[in-house]
Amino acid sequence: MKSINYIFLFSLIGLIGCSSPSSENIEYFVLKDFSKRIELTGLALPLVDVKKPYNIKVIPEYDIMILLEAAPSEYWGRVYNLSSMALLKKLWKYGSADGEFIVANNLRYDRGAKFISVTDPVKQIIYNFSLDSICLSGPDVKPSNIFYLKEFKQSLNTVHRPLILDSNILDIRNYHPDSATAIVNVYSMTGKYIHSFGDYPSTLGSYEKKELSQVFAAGLNKSEDNKHVILDYFNTDLLEIRRKDGELVKRLLGPQGYPPDFHKRKLGKEFMSIPSGTSHFGYTGIPKFSNDSILVLFNGALQKSSKYHTHSLFSFTNKLRPAILYTLKSPVFDFDIIPAKRKIYGLSHEPIPQVIVFAY
Numbered sequence: 015m016k017s018i019n020y021i022f023l024f025s026l027i028g029l030i031g032c033s034s035p036s037s038e039n040i041e042y043f044v045l046k047d048f049s050k051r052i053e054l055t056g057l058a059l060p061l062v063d064v065k066k067p068y069n070i071k072v073i074p075e076y077d078i079m080i081l082l083e084a085a086p087s088e089y090w091g092r093v094y095n096l097s098s099m100a101l102l103k104k105l106w107k108y109g110s111a112d113g114e115f116i117v118a119n120n121l122r123y124d125r126g127a128k129f130i131s132v133t134d135p136v137k138q139i140i141y142n143f144s145l146d147s148i149c150l151s152g153p154d155v156k157p158s159n160i161f162y163l164k165e166f167k168q169s170l171n172t173v174h175r176p177l178i179l180d181s182n183i184l185d186i187r188n189y190h191p192d193s194a195t196a197i198v199n200v201y202s203m204t205g206k207y208i209h210s211f212g213d214y215p216s217t218l219g220s221y222e223k224k225e226l227s228q229v230f231a232a233g234l235n236k237s238e239d240n241k242h243v244i245l246d247y248f249n250t251d252l253l254e255i256r257r258k259d260g261e262l263v264k265r266l267l268g269p270q271g272y273p274p275d276f277h278k279r280k281l282g283k284e285f286m287s288i289p290s291g292t293s294h295f296g297y298t299g300i301p302k303f304s305n306d307s308i309l310v311l312f313n314g315a316l317q318k319s320s321k322y323h324t325h326s327l328f329s330f331t332n333k334l335r336p337a338i339l340y341t342l343k344s345p346v347f348d349f350d351i352i353p354a355k356r357k358i359y360g361l362s363h364e365p366i367p368q369v370i371v372f373a374y
């Protein structure tokens with residue numbers, strides 16, 4: 015069960031104060047660097063007809079909320095009315111035929127272009143759906159664009175958490191024995207590999223090249239103006255902002271400042287890197303940009319505990335300076351926001367599948 019929770023989270027989850035950058039541009043912070051601490055009490059809204067939701071997107075312009083189901087019996091997606099929480103429809107059928115999903119994950123909403131994207135990592139395909147088509151009645155929803163990423167298998171990667179940015183697709187990179195190490199791959203909209211960017215921080219542990227992409231597993235998101243990307247790391251409490259061309263702007267480590275802690279275990283003839291007994295979770299899920307701030311869930315628990323829910327939501331300035339530490343009275347593991355209404359929609363399994371709404 016613990017290994018299942020590790021996979022589930024990753025599909026998903028005593029230092030000095032801020033200091034001058036090191037040779038790797040790493041700055042440090044601790045909890046006392048947050049200028050404000052605010053406790054948030056949420057309103058719990060139970061969910062109907064879903065067993066284990068694991069991804070949430072709220073779309074106030076259409077008054078809907080979309081969830082992905084981790085264990086679908088027939089459909090991966092659920093669409094709810096945001097005001098009443100009534101189930102409106104199911105979509106994205108489970109299966110291997112054309113238009114069906116063997117796996118559906120990486121639910122994203124592009125507010126500027128007004129489309130929802132969903133990835134099938136097994137088929138190596140990204141599907142874009144217009145909001146108008148999703149709001150139509152019936153489960154059959156035709157994609158407005160399909161991106162076939164077959165070249166990912168041939169050129170360095172399998173699909174993880176792809177992100178459409180301008181006319182390119184960015185994705186967290188896998189290890190490939192014939193290439194140099196890097197954090198992010200960049201592809202054209204036809205799936206053609208263009209280049210990679212980002213170096214792993216060598217000061218946070220010594221690992222073989224083939225271990226790095228697993229040890230430094232991360233989430234990826236873009237700024238509202240499409241000029242920057244942010245990465246949050248799941249096995250260490252590291253955040254970083256880069257320009258969309260890959261140039262590093264800032265790395266921030268904290269509040270605990272622990273490095274990833276993995277060891278090798280032999281499985282058959284191969285060795286696999288797995289978290290040690292003292293390994294901690296870092297950040298969880300995908301960071302969100304909210305006007306001039308960045309919101310991200312911080313876990314910090316021992317990974318052997320399998321605790322993927324958290325009470326801690328950090329708010330940073332868009333320069334990655336600690337601003338507000340929110341303590342959520344009800345823990346969540348994924349979230350989305352409506353910045354204009356200053357509302358957080360958190361996803362929880364404790365004690366039942368539910369959405370918890372916080373005003374911040």
